[in-house]
Amino acid sequence: xxxxxxxxxxxxxxxxxxxxxxxxxxxxxxxxxxxxxxxxxxxxxxxxxxxxxxxxxxxxxxxxxxxxxxxxxxxxxxxxxxxxxxxxxxxxxxxxxxxxxxxxxxxxxxxxxxxxxxxxxxxxxxxxxxxxxxxxxxxxxxxxxxxxxxxxxxxxxxxxxxxxxxxxxxxxxxxxxxxxxxxxxxxxxxx
Numbered sequence: 293x294x295x296x297x298x299x300x301x302x303x304x305x306x307x308x309x310x311x312x313x314x315x316x317x318x319x320x321x322x323x324x325x326x327x328x329x330x331x332x333x334x335x336x337x338x339x340x341x342x343x344x345x346x347x348x349x350x351x352x353x354x355x356x357x358x359x360x361x362x363x364x365x366x367x368x369x370x371x372x373x374x375x376x377x378x379x380x381x382x383x384x385x386x387x388x389x390x391x392x393x394x395x396x397x398x399x400x401x402x403x404x405x406x407x408x409x410x411x412x413x414x415x416x417x418x419x420x421x422x423x424x425x426x427x428x429x430x431x432x433x434x435x436x437x438x439x440x441x442x443x444x445x446x447x448x449x450x451x452x453x454x455x456x457x458x459x460x461x462x463x464x465x466x467x468x469x470x471x472x473x474x475x476x477x478x479x480x481x482x483x
Contacts, residue, residue, distance in 0.1 A: 330380040330481035334372045337477045338363070341392065344470040348400075348462050356458040363454050365447045368480075378482055382447055384438025385477040387421040391432035392471035398434040401426045403461040406436070406476065408446040408454060417457070418443065421476070443478060 340358060348354050369375055387406055389398060403424045409417035420443055423436040446454045458474070 329383060330483060332479045333374055333378065333482045334368070335385065335477055335479050336365075336368055337475050339473060339475045341471065341473050344460070344466060344472055346466050346469050348460070348466040350462050350464060354460045354462065356460070358456045358458070360453045361456060363447045363449075363452055366452065374480075374482070376448060379444060379480055380483045381442045381481045382444045383479045383481060384420040384441065384443060385479050386438060387436040388475045388477070389434040389436070390473045390475070392473055394432070396432055396468070396470045398426065398430045398432070398470075399428055400462050400464045400466055401430070401434070401460055402463040403459075404434065404436050405459045407457045407459070408441075408443055409457060410446065410449070410455065418446070420456075438478075447478075 338361060340361070342356060342358075344356075366376075369379070387404075389404075391397065404422070404426065405419055406421040407417045408420050418441045419439055420441060421436045421438050423434075426434065456476070
């Protein structure tokens, strides 16, 4: 009776090769994710300054509503040589909060989200940016990634305005007022 000797090293190497060839289509497919949403025609950034007050508690969420923000979307489309029919989607890219004065930090935040809404009466709103579990060592710059929504309807309002609501969940009380510049960046994508 013969002895069957298993060569674990050869089995291990063959399994790695098999796993690589099984995952290769997945890796190649994920590289084209941006193309599925359409090519980026241009990006636009909306900036505004506001103040986070001192004394925010840790029990409730804190809301900052920014109504009637001018989008200039029709002007941006015209300047870049496009019209509304050229746009397939508008996708949130990044929200950036920057402290206006040295020494101010965002380490008191636990979670940040920003919603786009039409008005309070019809209830249509979508979360455009969201970041949970903000690191404790966050200094004067906070970056929040965009979600996967299509925000086109919020910017193609006939009035040329849009509304935002920033929600802050805090992990500790704020000790001072924090002057903040908020920049929200969107990709305008084509067909």
